[in-house]
Amino acid sequence: MTSGSTMTAPPALDIDPFTPGNLCAPEAVQEAIRETAPVVYLTRYEMYAVGRYDLVQTALSDYARFTSTGGIGMSDIRKPGAWRTPSPIAEIDPPEHRNVRKTLQKVLSPIIIRQWREDFTRVAEAQADAIIASGSVEAMKDIVEPFILKVFPDALGIDMPREAFPLIGEMNFNQIGPYNDLTRKSVEAAGPHLENYEQYFSRESMVKGGFGEKIYAAEDDGGFPEGTAGVQVRSFLRAGTDTTIAGIGHTLYRLAQNPEQWAKLKENPAKAKAAFDEAIRLDSPSQLIHRTTVADIEVEGLALKGDVKVGCFIGAANLDPRRFPDPTAYDIDRGSTGVHLALGAGSHICIGQNIARLEAEILLQALVSRLSRIELDGEATYRPINTLRTLDRLPLRLVA
Template sequence: MTATPALDHVPATDVDPFGTDVLLDPLPFHRWLRDAGPVVRLTRYDVVASGRYDVVRDALVNWQDLRSGAGVGLADFHTEAPWRPPSLLLEADPPQHDAPRRVLAKVLGPRALRSLRERWAADAAALVDRVLARGPEFDAVTALSETFPLRVFPDAVGLPEAGRENLLPYGDLLFNAFGPRNALLEDKLPRLGELSAWVNAQCARDALAPHGFGADIWAAADRGDITHDQAPLVVRSLLSAGVDTTVNGLSAVLHAVATHPRQWARLRAEPDLARVAFDEAVRWESPVQTFFRTTARDTELGGVRVPAGRKVLLFLGAANRDPRHWGADADDLDLGRDPSGHVGFGMGLHQCVGQHVARLEAESVLRALAARVTTVAPAGPPRRRPNNTMRSWASLPLRVTPA
């Protein structure tokens, strides 16, 4: 019987996956990572990594051995204090994770989304009409991707109008904090106290509207489904991850259809493909690029024995383009593909509980746009906003032809 190989027998690299060059263009590194082997050592940070779909998916599902409670970033909460109270959903394992997850899954469930569908469709139509009235060229990031989620999602949560401009810089800081303390994070830290204080204040019961996702979470605390101490942290989970991922997911799908005119024509001909288009864009672009796990015990990962207490960096973006799973056309955007197995929203116990909200927002915008324009094309070079975790956009100039 052959012994499971140890870490010192796997490929290693000193490439910094959080370096600006890799963050701006991660695809060459992702190809090397997948081809190097199922598991690779990143010597710069002394972590284990994988970019292969089967390994990443198995690791996400195996919460018993690969834990989130030590943090889903580079920092190990077992040895260093977190910069904020950990998320009860993202940075907790059962049993601490279970009750908050059940509450949020119910709050964001099908009944709630049915009540929002018609309203969000009307809001998206009105927004697209306003954008088109200003002319055929616009920046999709500022005109659509940021504007729509920053209006409809805080409304649904029950946030007041004042201060919503803080949500995006807070999210940018949060997702940078999952990486190393590099220049990207250092540049955001001066606003840490201000942004954290604002977000925490919005999570209080009296700051929220009497009807909305936030009020529903506090009502769950009144019923005893979660504690009153947990309620503001569950609301914070909505505000932490409910905007940035959708903003960048919307940008991803708009960039995708603008650079793939045949796929846009297909979407216009079949508007019911809007959700498939969003999921295929999330697979193709992977707005959330990476998350960490920590081994709870000696664990076999990709046929390699990883000792207990090691950080494991899972490259969701690399897994979502792994030809071993998706085929030789993994780098192609194809609305005829079934993208449902992608790991862009995670997988298993910690899979994004708000993914259906993001899909509904994206579907609303795509349907409104498809009904009003015949072509979508780049109007200039796009510009990325480097972030340690997110594949983010600063600018996405588009030119459309009104129908």
């Protein structure tokens, strides 16, 4: 529907979601965006924002009104000054998106995933055996990061120095937001690793037999536009590393805070995936993804102008009391899998979601089978990153 003159514009909000304080404790910003109106206008960033479950789901999936071709970040990649090559999977709309997605799904065949399950299990069990006697750990650095930074790049068949991952990850997720101090500093910090960055995704650098090599083979068979295989591999690495580290970190945190939920998992380890999904509902790693309005449109009686960015506040939507009763409670039996929006919605819904769940399931089961419980052993702290919610420190006591 096009806008009529009687419709009102979305109310303006003068808040800044991207201060370190608001990023580490986002609840007040989430509530302001979600509860003020169905759509609000963030004056500081000259863009719309949505935070209600229904509208975030709509904006993420209705590509006829909310396109991904302007980029999933805050700046419009089609405009001078912000121009960059679009991601050949995340920043295209259907129908173009359909073929690319189909080719990727084919490469991610059940045979590949079965092989990954065996490899991930071997690593998780060895790491759990090694850590169990430690008693106290900082779970992000001692458990979660080493696990994901071992299994995921190996599975993709990419050989990149491990110390580069957190720096490049932080830069990527800052860049999806505004060009503020956090972005500037993280670009600087990642700088030394960026020189050879493209090289890690070249055809010659792909590890034999890995997923990356299969992506190049799919390009040779015409499954992707020529010259995009390397960027596809890079998109996978970018999208799947820090998000999964964050998600497993949140799961361990919630299980430590809620011993009765740990007890449920211990009794039935098949609930590991549900424990992960409920944790990423509560603390969504990917807090914010953008779309762009394709024309002047009406949304719930509000007039939105065309060609303006729309921030989809996923973290706010996953705490929407209209959709989730008692939204801040962590309940692994809630049934949030397939309902929450932490993995997106519509045609761009996370293509790696089952890989993330597999990693979480294997690591959680390795821990739950060896420990009688986990307890917080100090204050957990968050890392301020413009669009990623992740823990910086998670001190845990492991009780064997």
